[in-house]
Amino acid sequence: MTLSPLFDFIRSLYGKTKAETIPLHEPKFLGNEKKYLLECIDSGFVSSVGKFVNRFEEEMARFCGSQYAIATSNGTSALHAILHAIGTNQECEVITQSLTFIATSNAIAYTGAKPIYVDVDLDSLSLSPSALEKFLHLHGQKEENHTINKHTRKIIKACVPMHTFGHPAKIEEISRICKEWHITLIEDSAESLGSYYIQKDQAIHTGLKGLASAFSFNGNKTITCGGGGIILTDNQKLAQKLKHITTTAKIPHPYEYYHDELGFNYRLPNLNASLALAQLEQLPKFLANKSKIAKAYEEFCLTHGIDFISARDGTKPNFWLNAIKLKNLEERNAFLEQSNAQGIMTRPIWKLNHQNPAYSHCQHDNLANSLFLQDRIVNLPSGVNLGYNSSISIK
Numbered sequence: 001m002t003l004s005p006l007f008d009f010i011r012s013l014y015g016k017t018k019a020e021t022i023p024l025h026e027p028k029f030l031g032n033e034k035k036y037l038l039e040c041i042d043s044g045f046v047s048s049v050g051k052f053v054n055r056f057e058e059e060m061a062r063f064c065g066s067q068y069a070i071a072t073s074n075g076t077s078a079l080h081a082i083l084h085a086i087g088t089n090q091e092c093e094v095i096t097q098s099l100t101f102i103a104t105s106n107a108i109a110y111t112g113a114k115p116i117y118v119d120v121d122l123d124s125l126s127l128s129p130s131a132l133e134k135f136l137h138l139h140g141q142k143e144e145n146h147t148i149n150k151h152t153r154k155i156i157k158a159c160v161p162m163h164t165f166g167h168p169a170k171i172e173e174i175s176r177i178c179k180e181w182h183i184t185l186i187e188d189s190a191e192s193l194g195s196y197y198i199q200k201d202q203a204i205h206t207g208l209k210g211l212a213s214a215f216s217f218n219g220n221k222t223i224t225c226g227g228g229g230i231i232l233t234d235n236q237k238l239a240q241k242l243k244h245i246t247t248t249a250k251i252p253h254p255y256e257y258y259h260d261e262l263g264f265n266y267r268l269p270n271l272n273a274s275l276a277l278a279q280l281e282q283l284p285k286f287l288a289n290k291s292k293i294a295k296a297y298e299e300f301c302l303t304h305g306i307d308f309i310s311a312r313d314g315t316k317p318n319f320w321l322n323a324i325k326l327k328n329l330e331e332r333n334a335f336l337e338q339s340n341a342q343g344i345m346t347r348p349i350w351k352l353n354h355q356n357p358a359y360s361h362c363q364h365d366n367l368a369n370s371l372f373l374q375d376r377i378v379n380l381p382s383g384v385n386l387g388y389n390s391s392i393s394i395k
C-alpha cells in the first residue's frame with residue numbers, strides 16, 4: 001500500500017503542513033469551560049460537593065436518556081463501583097472481551113473476580129453474541145438464579161461488553177443471552193458518548209440496555225474534564241447505592257463520621273464537573289463535526305482501496321476514533337512507523353488483555369477475530385477539527 005496519499009489527505013483534512021504534528025485526539029475547550037471553572041473556584045466548592053457535579057449528572061442523564069447518573073473520578077472507578085455494588089467478588093467471574101483497553105479488565109480484577117474473555121465480531125469490533133452463546137453452552141451451568149462456570153464452579157456474575165471506538169456493540173442480542181443465563185449486563189461505554197443504535201426507528205443511546213453503564217471523560221475522549229467518569233442506570237436502588245459507596249459510604253450527619261459499609265473516594269470533584277458541564281454543552285457540535293470527518297475518511301478510503309471501519313447498519317457511532325483495517329501485521333507496523341515518524345499520530349488497537357501478564361491466566365475462547373484485528377487495526381487522527389467544514393468557532 002502506498003501511504004503518502006493517505007498522509008497527504010490527513011494533513012489536508014486537519015489543515016496542517018508537513019512540519020506540524022497532528023494529534024490522535026486532542027481536547028478542545030471552546031465554550032463555557034473557563035467561565036464555569038472560575039465560578040467554581042470563586043465559590044470555594046472545588047471538591048466533591050458542589051452545584052456543577054449535580055448539574056453535570058442531570059444533564060448527562062437527560063442527554064443519554066437515563067433515569068439516574070452518578071459522576072465519578074474516572075471511567076475505571078465507575079466500572080469498579082458498579083461491579084462492586086452488584087456483589088462481584090472473588091467467588092465470581094465476569095465475561096468481557098480481550099480486545100479492549102486494559103481498564104475493563106482492571107475494574108473486574110479490583111473486585112477480586114477473574115475476567116473470562118470471549119471473542120469479538122469483525123463487523124462491530126465488540127463482544128460477539130454468537131461467541132458468548134457458544135462459550136456459555138460449552139462452559140456454563142445454569143442454576144436456579146445464576147450460572148456457574150462448570151470448570152471453576154464460580155458464579156459468572158456479569159458480562160461487560162465494550163462499545164469499541166464508539167461503535168455500538170450488538171447489545172440487544174447480548175442482552176437476550178445474558179437474561180437467558182441470569183448474567184447481569186453492564187456496559188463499558190467509556191468510548192461511546194453520543195453513539196446510538198436504532199431500534200424500531202428510534203435512536204437509543206449506548207449504555208442504557210444493561211443494568212448500568214460506565215463512561216469516561218479522560219483527556220482523549222470525545223468530551224473531557226481532565227479525568228472523570230459517570231455511571232448511568234435506570235435502577236433507583238442501585239443508583240442510591242452507587243452514590244453512597246462512591247462517596248465513602250458516609251451516613252449524612254452535620255458533624256459525625258460514620259460509614260456503614262466499604263466505600264470509595266470516587267466522587268467527581270466539582271472542579272472537574274465544571275469543565276465537564278461546559279464540554280457537554282459542546283457535544284452536539286463535536287458529534288456533528290466528527291461525523292463529517294468520518295465521512296471524509298470513508299470517502300477517501302473508498303476511492304483508494306483502504307478498508308475503513310464504517311458504521312454498522314442500524315447504528316450511529318460517535319466516531320470517537322476512526323479506524324482502518326490493514327492487510328497484515330507487516331503493513332500495520334509499516335503504517336505506524338511511517339505515520340508517526342511524519343508527525344501524524346496513529347495508534348494500533350490495544351494488545352489483547354489476556355496477553356498482558358496480569359490476565360495471562362484467564363480463561364478465553366479461541367479469540368480468532370480479536371487476534372486477527374489486533375494485527376490489522378489502526379486509529380487515525382480523529383479530534384474535532386475547527387477548520388473542517390465546521391460550525392464550531394473559538395469564542
Ligand SMILES: Cc1ncc(COP(=O)(O)O)c(C=O)c1O
Pocket residue numbers: 074075076077100101103104162188190191215216217218227228229
Ligand atoms: C474501553 C475503556 N474502558 C474504560 C476506560 C477507563 O476510563 P478512565 O481512563 O476514565 O478511567 C477507558 C478509557 O480510558 C476505555 O477506553
